[in-house]
Amino acid sequence: MRRAVRFLVLLYPRSWRARYGRELEALLEDVGLRWRDLGDVVLSALAVQMRTWGFGKIVAALGLAGTLAGMAGSFALPEQYVSEAVLRSEHADRTDPIGSAAFSHVLRRQSLEEVIRQEDLYERELSQKPMEDVFLHMRQAIRISFPASGMINIAFNYDDRYKAQRALSDMVSLVRRELPDAEVRDGASLPENPVEPNRLLVAGYGLGAGLLVAVVLGLFLPSVRLAAALGLTGAMVVWGVSLAIPNRYVSTGVVAMRTVNGAASDREIDEYIQSLAAKILDPISLRLLIERTRVYGDGKATDELIAKLRRKIRIERVSGSRGEFSISFECGDPREAQRVAALLMSSVMIENTLNKPVAVSLEVLDPVSLPQTPLGLVDRWRRGR
Amino acid sequence: MSDPTLLVLASLADGDKHGYSMMEDIERFAGVRLGPGTLYGAITRLDELGWIRPITALGRRQLEEKLAGLDRVVKTGLRRLRDA
Numbered sequence: 001m002r003r004a005v006r007f008l009v010l011l012y013p014r015s016w017r018a019r020y021g022r023e024l025e026a027l028l029e030d031v032g033l034r035w036r037d038l039g040d041v042v043l044s045a046l047a048v049q050m051r052t053w054g055f056g057k058i059v060a061a062l063g064l065a066g067t068l069a070g071m072a073g074s075f076a077l078p079e080q081y082v083s084e085a086v087l088r089s090e091h092a093d094r095t096d097p098i099g100s101a102a103f104s105h106v107l108r109r110q111s112l113e114e115v116i117r118q119e120d121l122y123e124r125e126l127s128q129k130p131m132e133d134v135f136l137h138m139r140q141a142i143r144i145s146f147p148a149s150g151m152i153n154i155a156f157n158y159d160d161r162y163k164a165q166r167a168l169s170d171m172v173s174l175v176r177r178e179l180p181d182a183e184v185r186d187g188a189s190l191p192e193n194p195v196e197p198n199r200l201l202v203a204g205y206g207l208g209a210g211l212l213v214a215v216v217l218g219l220f221l222p223s224v225r226l227a228a229a230l231g232l233t234g235a236m237v238v239w240g241v242s243l244a245i246p247n248r249y250v251s252t253g254v255v256a257m258r259t260v261n262g263a264a265s266d267r268e269i270d271e272y273i274q275s276l277a278a279k280i281l282d283p284i285s286l287r288l289l290i291e292r293t294r295v296y297g298d299g300k301a302t303d304e305l306i307a308k309l310r311r312k313i314r315i316e317r318v319s320g321s322r323g324e325f326s327i328s329f330e331c332g333d334p335r336e337a338q339r340v341a342a343l344l345m346s347s348v349m350i351e352n353t354l355n356k357p358v359a360v361s362l363e364v365l366d367p368v369s370l371p372q373t374p375l376g377l378v379d380r381w382r383r384g385r
Numbered sequence: 386m387s388d389p390t391l392l393v394l395a396s397l398a399d400g401d402k403h404g405y406s407m408m409e410d411i412e413r414f415a416g417v418r419l420g421p422g423t424l425y426g427a428i429t430r431l432d433e434l435g436w437i438r439p440i441t442a443l444g445r446r447q448l449e450e451k452l453a454g455l456d457r458v459v460k461t462g463l464r465r466l467r468d469a
Contacts, residue, residue: 027424030404
């Protein structure tokens with residue numbers, strides 16, 4: 001007990017201890033150390049400490065405390081896993097009547113209720129909410145996209161990775177029942193890592209909250225009021241600027257190049273990728289792409305827009321791989337990014353079929369992604385170079 | 386009544402006390418138990434203001450003003466309750 005009391009008193013600044021340390025020690029020994037007194041003393045010590053700290057120390061301490069609290073809090077958040085499957089079908093398009101009917105069938109209430117029952121999904125939600133709400137929630141957790149011509153990507157988001165995989169398998173079976181030509185290219189995956197919570201992001205929020213508390217607190221402490229006011233102004237300017245910068249998304253797909261005899265030198269691979277890229281990035285091809293996708297306004301392709309589109313497309317070799325290259329497109333809307341990237345991917349495949357200079361076959365390794373998060377500042381800078 | 390500085394001032398109004406006696410005194414006359422950290426937080430602030438150790442003339446004047454203010458609130462409240 002005596003040791004605990006001494007430790008508690010040590011939490012106060014040295015100058016404070018010199019004046020009140022012995023008195024507080026004596027008081028704590030007289031009243032005995034109770035849990036509520038423990039919190040009271042720790043908070044009081046922190047308050048006294050902060051009155052002796054400079055603004056930098058307050059910001060650092062509260063920023064660190066916020067980051068740690070955010071990190072710890074992220075473990076209390078439920079994890080979310082995404083299982084994905086890829087199918088190939090002639091009707092892989094929302095505008096195709098057969099495909100459209102099949103996807104509507106999979107997403108209708110009766111079908112999803114069957115999956116919920118089969119896999120015991122949403123047990124907790126069903127005990128609190130009506131089936132209608134749970135059904136709508138499940139629909140939002142399903143994503144159907146068309147990453148390349150003739151391909152369907154189905155993803156399901158759930159808090160149990162095994163159930164996510166089983167439920168998606170059921171949905172894939174439902175699609176195949178409705179689309180007899182559908183061929184499973186990649187069956188429902190067993191997700192290894194959760195997509196949520198993003199612990200770094202939550203820790204970042206904690207850091208932000210800690211810094212905000214530090215600044216607000218600083219405004220009440222006369223010794224650091226000026227620094228806190230400057231800090232607050234700076235933070236508001238940065239925040240305002242960050243709001244003014246629109247988000248950018250990149251959709252990427254990966255294609256593998258195989259030569260018929262299995263051997264191609266690195267130089268040959270590079271040359272072939274460059275020749276494909278040159279054809280895709282040719283001004284005439286880009287003009288057609290702008291007119292077809294209307295990615296920039298009304299589809300009118302000016303020289304400026306062609307140059308802009310060219311800057312947003314990347315066709316490059318995947319580093320460390322042999323014969324694999326990525327095709328990516330960047331724009332302000334994630335779905336638009338995926339749509340244009342899918343068209344680019346198709347153009348590459350068609351170009352290869354029409355004009356292959358050597359016996360080369362291309363295979364889509366990763367269909368173009370639907371980007372979930374916007375580009376960070378560093379990636380943005382890298383792509384902008 | 387939960388302003389710790391006011392309670393500490395009131396407790397010291399009749400003479401110096403050490404921490405434990407102050408806690409007991411405050412609990413007795415105000416029905417509030419101040420935690421040790423809160424008590425010494427209030428003492429530190431009052432000390433910095435030069436109002437205590439022992440209670441100074443300035444501290445006494447501040448206490449009188451605060452109590453007079455509270456007295457006005459109490460009297461007004463009681464009068465209005467009576468007249469209502």
